[in-house]
Amino acid sequence: MLVLSRKPNESIVINGNVMVSVLRVDNDNVRIGIEAPMEVPVMRKEIYQEISQNNQAAAGSAKPKLKIKQLVNN
Amino acid sequence: MLTIEHKIPEIVTPSTERPAGTRLHLASGLLGFEANKQFELISDDELTPFQWLKGLDADQSFLVIPPAFAVGNYNVEIADDDAVLLGIHSPEQAGVICIATYHLNETVTINLKGPIIFNQQTGEARQIVPLNAADLSLAHPMGN
Numbered sequence: 204m205l206v207l208s209r210k211p212n213e214s215i216v217i218n219g220n221v222m223v224s225v226l227r228v229d230n231d232n233v234r235i236g237i238e239a240p241m242e243v244p245v246m247r248k249e250i251y252q253e254i255s256q257n258n259q260a261a262a263g264s265a266k267p268k269l270k271i272k273q274l275v276n277n
Numbered sequence: 278m279l280t281i282e283h284k285i286p287e288i289v290t291p292s293t294e295r296p297a298g299t300r301l302h303l304a305s306g307l308l309g310f311e312a313n314k315q316f317e318l319i320s321d322d323e324l325t326p327f328q329w330l331k332g333l334d335a336d337q338s339f340l341v342i343p344p345a346f347a348v349g350n351y352n353v354e355i356a357d358d359d360a361v362l363l364g365i366h367s368p369e370q371a372g373v374i375c376i377a378t379y380h381l382n383e384t385v386t387i388n389l390k391g392p393i394i395f396n397q398q399t400g401e402a403r404q405i406v407p408l409n410a411a412d413l414s415l416a417h418p419m420g421n
Contacts, residue, residue, distance in 0.1 A: 241358035244305050246406050253415055254391035254406070255309025257378065261388070262310070262337050264379035 278408060279360045281368045281394070282352050285345040298331065301395050301402040304362075307376075308391060308404055313337055316402070318374070327377060330393070340385075341374040347387040347419050354408040355394060363396045363403060372397045377419065386416035 207215060214224040220240055227234040237245050298317035306313050315333040318341070326346040330339040344351040353373065355365075365371050372395045376388045390413040395402035407413065 241362055242304060244308075250390075250406055250410065251308055254388070254404070255307075257388050257391065257415055258307050258309045258339075258376060258404075261339050261376045261378040264340070 278354050278357060279365065279368065279371075280352055280354050281371050281373060283343065283345045283373045285343065298329075300400045301330070301393075302400055303393070303402045303404065305403060307339075307393075310335075310337060328374065330374065330376075340377040340379060341393070342377050342387060342419075344373055344375045344387065344389055344392065347375065347417055348389065351389065352409070353392055353394070353405075353413075355405055356408060359394065359403060359405050363394060363401050364399055365394070365396050370396055370398065378416070385419040387419055388415055389413040389417050390415045 209215065209225045211225050211228055214222050216222050221243065222236075222238040224236040224238075225233060226236050239245055298319035301316045301318055303314050303316060305311060310332075313332050313335040317329075317331045317333055319329040319331055321327070321329060324340070327340050327342050330341045332338060351373075360366070363371070374393050374395075376391070376393070378386050378388070380386065390410050391404050391406060393402055393404050
């Protein structure tokens with residue numbers, strides 16, 4: 204992992220088109236601003252993890268059902 | 278912000294025996310499956326109101342359902358950027374499907390928190406986290 208130190212109002216540029224800025228630091232709370240092209244999905248990691256895990260479980264659960272259907276159809 | 282109030286869609290009965298599915302293009306993929314972008318939404322009489330979201334560039338299929346069949350009152354608020362990306366200017370242009378998970382105990386839950394919104398004319402689609410995601414369930418139990 205790349206580790207950089209930044210002060211409030213300083214930023215990091217990623218890939219020339221994503222800018223992550225530190226807006227404010229209060230104790231253990233850091234307020235971050237993100238500017239990215241609209242096609243780049245940006246979300247909290249917890250939400251990304253819960254939805255991607257749900258997608259993984261759903262894909263796994265659909266597969267046996269699909270196989271059963273294919274057997275029935277053939 | 279665009280609020281989409283999802284209603285039960287009209288089911289158009291196809292005239293052919295093997296109806297073609299609706300092609301959906303997810304430019305960003307599904308969360309956790311970012312590499313897979315081409316899908317086909319396939320209706321199946323035996324599974325109605327569920328549909329198959331079949332991956333075309335990977336062997337990956339999902340059981341999906343228009344959320345109005347799972348909950349009485351489903352509204353999603355989508356960010357302006359998402360509406361622009363999908364070319365959706367009014368709620369009527371938007372199709373909404375939610376991914377279902379079939380559990381070992383034979384119950385089915387619906388992910389209302391990460392719906393797939395698509396432009397019904399172009400098939401451009403995106404799994405989004407709605408602005409009102411905090412009010413939406415990740416695993417809404419489907420009544421039998």
